[in-house]
Amino acid sequence: MAININKNYKKIQKNYIFTQINLKTEDFLKNNPNIELLKLGIGDVTRPLSKNLVNIMKDALENQTSKNFKGYPPETGYDFLKNAVTNYYKTQNINLTKEDVFISNGAGCDVGNILNLFSNINVVVQDPTYPAYFDSNFLYGNKITLISVDKCNNYKMLPDNLKEDSYLIYLCSPNNPTGATLNKNDLKKWVTFALKTKSIIIFDCAYERFIEDDSPHSIYQIKDAKKCAIEIASFSKTAGFTNLRCSYTIVPKQCKVGNNSLNDMWNRRQCTYFNGVPYFVQKGAEYCLSKNGLKECQKNINYYKTNAKLLKACLISAGFEVLDTNNSPYVWIKCPKDYTSWEFFDLMLNKYHIVGVPGCGFGKCGEGYFRFSGFGKRTDVKKACEEIKKLQH
Ligand code: PLP
Numbered sequence: 601m602a603i604n605i606n607k608n609y610k611k612i613q614k615n616y617i618f619t620q621i622n623l624k625t626e627d628f629l630k631n632n633p634n635i636e637l638l639k640l641g642i643g644d645v646t647r648p649l650s651k652n653l654v655n656i657m658k659d660a661l662e663n664q665t666s667k668n669f670k671g672y673p674p675e676t677g678y679d680f681l682k683n684a685v686t687n688y689y690k691t692q693n694i695n696l697t698k699e700d701v702f703i704s705n706g707a708g709c710d711v712g713n714i715l716n717l718f719s720n721i722n723v724v725v726q727d728p729t730y731p732a733y734f735d736s737n738f739l740y741g742n743k744i745t746l747i748s749v750d751k752c753n754n755y756k757m758l759p760d761n762l763k764e765d766s767y768l769i770y771l772c773s774p775n776n777p778t779g780a781t782l783n784k785n786d787l788k789k790w791v792t793f794a795l796k797t798k799s800i801i802i803f804d805c806a807y808e809r810f811i812e813d814d815s816p817h818s819i820y821q822i823k824d825a826k827k828c829a830i831e832i833a834s835f836s837k838t839a840g841f842t843n844l845r846c847s848y849t850i851v852p853k854q855c856k857v858g859n860n861s862l863n864d865m866w867n868r869r870q871c872t873y874f875n876g877v878p879y880f881v882q883k884g885a886e887y888c889l890s891k892n893g894l895k896e897c898q899k900n901i902n903y904y905k906t907n908a909k910l911l912k913a914c915l916i917s918a919g920f921e922v923l924d925t926n927n928s929p930y931v932w933i934k935c936p937k938d939y940t941s942w943e944f945f946d947l948m949l950n951k952y953h954i955v956g957v958p959g960c961g962f963g964k965c966g967e968g969y970f971r972f973s974g975f976g977k978r979t980d981v982k983k984a985c986e987e988i989k990k991l992q993h
Contacts, residue, residue, distance in 0.1 A: 639955050643837065684886045692817060692821060704849055728969065758786060768799070774808075804832045832849050934969055952988075954984050
């Protein structure tokens with residue numbers, strides 16, 4: 601019998617958005633080797649890790665003598681990090697057990713891997729959004745309901761007009777790419793909807809530490825959310841771990857589909873497929889959740905947020921339509937005139953030497969929009985602001 605390939609690969613774009621951007625910028629640099637580009641595209645951290653954090657990880661490696669050498673880590677994480685995570689939630693008045701916590705090597709992986717627990721489902725995703733949500737569901741052959749968000753609905757996906765049915769619902773707050781943040785009332789609406797329709801929410805809070813208003817950092821701040829929500833968080837953007845790789849996924853014991861415990865199923869899945877995050881990385885992550893670690897991480901977060909605020913202010917004063925939020929490292933704008941996202945990308949690259957991300961990379965409804973990232977260097981941000989002033993329209 602022939603090997604059948606997964607034909608769903610034909611349903612997604614051939615290249616991931618950042619691959620397309622890299623190809624274009626490489627091409628530009630080949631023809632213009634002396635031009636330095638201002639990189640405000642990819643959401644990747646640029647600030648170095650703190651000395652204390654590096655020393656903790658160094659010690660974790662050096663102290664592994666033959667007596668306490670570490671082999672495979674526990675598949676779902678060391679207890680010391682799970683306890684640090686549950687203590688972090690306690691500061692938000694949320695009680696979790698360490699069995700609810702699964703340490704993983706990335707929110708991006710878990711967003712897709714979690715689909716292993718379900719079969720033939722209806723999925724609700726906002727458009728535009730983090731592309732991994734719809735790409736992974738296309739690959740699993742799931743039915744996807746896309747809900748467009750724009751100025752008319754404050755860039756927020758809410759259940760108000762959603763037909764009652766059981767769905768897997770992806771929420772991302774603060775949102776990538778828009779930066780829109782769901783407040784307590786918004787999340788209450790979603791939890792009520794999920795409980796009523798026997799839906800499950802995947803709450804991606806990869807940017808929770810960027811929130812500066814009173815919006816919830818966790819969906820478990822909403823009563824009964826543990827019965828219907830899985831939360832995915834990451835050290836990537838909050839602690840600079842995009843290279844180190846460490847994240848945590850919360851699957852509460854109470855979270856069930858019928859009589860099936862999603863916690864038991866996820867535990868089984870992780871123990872089968874995943875061999876854990878390195879000890880020294882988990883020691884580093886534990887430090888990042890300590891009092892000092894949290895303070896040090898917040899310094900870098902504030903640096904990125906200041907970048908985003910500088911960009912936002914200069915875009916607003918240049919007359920751009922900008923989503924006004926202070927909870928995000930990203931700035932989401934409407935392209936001027938009738939530029940498509942890629943036309944605006946080309947203009948920014950070729951004339952102003954700024955690299956951003958075309959909004960259409962986040963979904964069809966992102967067409968005509970553009971995302972700037974605050975994760976770049978301050979010097980690049982300031983130079984970009986000078987260039988943006990020339991774009992007055
Ligand atoms: N979730 C969102 C919303 C993101 O924007 C990203 C990365 O940009 C991720 C998850 C991926 O995080 P990780 O580095 O932990 O895989």
